[in-house]
Amino acid sequence: MDFDLFSLGDVTLQSGQILPEATLAYKTYGLPNADRSNVVLLPTFYTGTHVRNEAFFGPGRAVDPEKHFIISINMFGNGLSSSPTNAPVPADRGNFPVVTLYDNVTCQKKLLEEVFGIEKLLLVYGWSMGGCQTFQWAAQYPEHVEHALPFCASARTSPHNSVFLKGVKAALTADAAFMDGFYDSPPEAGLKAFGRVYAGWAYSQTWYRERLHQTLGLETAEDVLLDWEQDHLNWDANNLLAMLESWLAGDISRNDLHQNDLTKALNSIRAKTIIIACDNDLYFQPADNELEVQHIQDGELRVYASPWGHCVASSNNDPQFHSFLDQAITDLIG
Numbered sequence: 181m182d183f184d185l186f187s188l189g190d191v192t193l194q195s196g197q198i199l200p201e202a203t204l205a206y207k208t209y210g211l212p213n214a215d216r217s218n219v220v221l222l223p224t225f226y227t228g229t230h231v232r233n234e235a236f237f238g239p240g241r242a243v244d245p246e247k248h249f250i251i252s253i254n255m256f257g258n259g260l261s262s263s264p265t266n267a268p269v270p271a272d273r274g275n276f277p278v279v280t281l282y283d284n285v286t287c288q289k290k291l292l293e294e295v296f297g298i299e300k301l302l303l304v305y306g307w308s309m310g311g312c313q314t315f316q317w318a319a320q321y322p323e324h325v326e327h328a329l330p331f332c333a334s335a336r337t338s339p340h341n342s343v344f345l346k347g348v349k350a351a352l353t354a355d356a357a358f359m360d361g362f363y364d365s366p367p368e369a370g371l372k373a374f375g376r377v378y379a380g381w382a383y384s385q386t387w388y389r390e391r392l393h394q395t396l397g398l399e400t401a402e403d404v405l406l407d408w409e410q411d412h413l414n415w416d417a418n419n420l421l422a423m424l425e426s427w428l429a430g431d432i433s434r435n436d437l438h439q440n441d442l443t444k445a446l447n448s449i450r451a452k453t454i455i456i457a458c459d460n461d462l463y464f465q466p467a468d469n470e471l472e473v474q475h476i477q478d479g480e481l482r483v484y485a486s487p488w489g490h491c492v493a494s495s496n497n498d499p500q501f502h503s504f505l506d507q508a509i510t511d512l513i514g
Contacts, residue, residue: 181229181260183206183207183230183254183260184206184208185204185206186203186204186205186206186291187201187202187203188203188204188287188291189201189202190202191287193277193278193279193280194280194282194434194435195277195280197278198277199256199267199271199279199283200267200268200271202262202287203261203262204256204261204287204288204291205254205260205261206230206253206254206291207251207252208249208251209237209249209250209252210244210245210246210247210248210249210250211249212296212298213249216249216296216299216300217300217302218247218249219248219292219296219298219300219301219302220243220249220250220301220304221288221292221301221304221317222237222243222251222252222253222304222305222306222310223252223253223284223304223306223310223313223314224252224253224254224255224258224306224309225306225309225310225311226308226309226424226427227258227415227423228258228307228309229254229258229259229260230253230260233252233306233310234252235493235495235496236305236307236493236505237250241502242507242509242510242513243305243509248302251296253291255284255309255313255423255426256279256283256284256287256426257279257419257423257426258419258423259415259416262279263276263416263418263419264276264416264422265416265419273361273362274359274360274361274362274418275361276418278425278426278429279422280429280430281309281426281429281430281432282316282320282434282435284316284426285316285317285320285321288317299324300324301317301324302326303327303329303512303513304318304325304328304329304451305328305331306331307331307333307493307494308332308333308464308490308493309333309423309426310333311331311332311334311464312330312333312335312427312430314328314330314333315328315334315335315432315472316430316432318432318450318451318453319335319432319433319438319445319449320432320435322449322450325451326452327452327513328449328451328452328453328454329454329455329505329509330453330455331456331457331493331505332456332457332458332461332463332464332493333455333464334430334468335432335446336432337427337430337431338464338465340465341427341464344381345424345428348374349421349424351373351374351376352367352370352373352374352420352421354370354373355368355369355370355373358370358417361417361421363417366413366416367417371409371412371415371417371420374412374417374420375405375408375409375411375413376405376409378408378412379404379407379408381462381463381490382408382462382490382491383404383488383489383491384460384488384489386460387460387487387488387489388401388404392487432445432446433445442472443475447476449476450477450478451478452478453473453476453478453480454479454482454508454511454512455469455472455473455479455480455482456481456482456483456484456505456508457469457481457483458484458485458486458489458490458492458493459483459484459485459486460486460488461489461490461492462489462490463490464490466483469481482504482508486501
């Protein structure tokens with residue numbers, strides 16, 4: 181896999197813990213213009229890397245490497261940036277500290293400044309946890325973000341979303357082979373259980389009722405579960421949990437500046453913002469985004485109707501979604 185690494189040294193996290201010899205993996209596309217006014221940041225999502233982010237831009241699209249300088253930064257825990265699988269002792273495996281989205285964005289800003297001399301971003305956008313980082317960027321560094329477009333995401337992880345996350349975590353860690361994160365071989369039963377529980381949330385009830393899984397070559401709902409089992413066997417359990425803890429802690433107001441006041445944090449956003457929600461997303465409900473957008477000074481919510489739920493943006497599941505996304509980006513940045 182082609183990417184670059186940025187060394188951060190020892191990073192003091194929000195928790196006060198140290199992430200030693202921290203690194204961020206990133207990939208760039210296109211070139212910056214003379215005044216660096218064409219920079220687009222695209223953080224990664226849960227179980228995603230910069231490679232899967234490539235579905236959200238391309239030649240002739242609203243974000244185009246012929247016009248824009250696109251920087252895709254991998255979040256901590258995804259196996260490319262610092263993660264339980266590659267962190268040095270004493271932060272390896274089950275000892276990996278909780279890295280918040282605030283920590284991620286702080287380190288991403290350092291990368292942009294020190295590697296590229298970038299102070300301002302034309303656009304930050306992303307799907308799912310990439311969208312949560314988009315919210316974080318806009319509130320944490322309001323003077324540095326001109327436009328923001330989080331899709332299928334939230335500014336704060338909702339109680340219902342937390343219930344989902346704690347459920348899949350319990351399924352994984354219940355495997356005796358997990359050994360509190362210090363397993364000698366992958367906890368396969370736990371990983372399979374994690375995937376099975378996850379599959380019930382990724383798509384909507386309508387998606388299962390109408391058997392849309394058949395468009396993926398999966399004949400029955402049981403085939404979906406088996407597919408998700410196999411997919412999650414490809415992931416390291418500790419890496420999954422490291423990213424999950426970042427998601428659980430997601431809250432743009434959880435810092436000294438905003439003092440856990442979500443309204444204050446949302447009010448601080450200066451970027452022209454469009455939030456895209458999917459009506460059938462079981463993680464990030466449009467109702468939560470409706471509460472958020474009313475406190476963003478130049479914010480708008482657009483709801484896309486699709487039975488694909490949270491996975492509407494994944495791959496080419498719903499091609500019309502990408503047209504919807506591109507139109508929103510065009511409306512933001514022209």
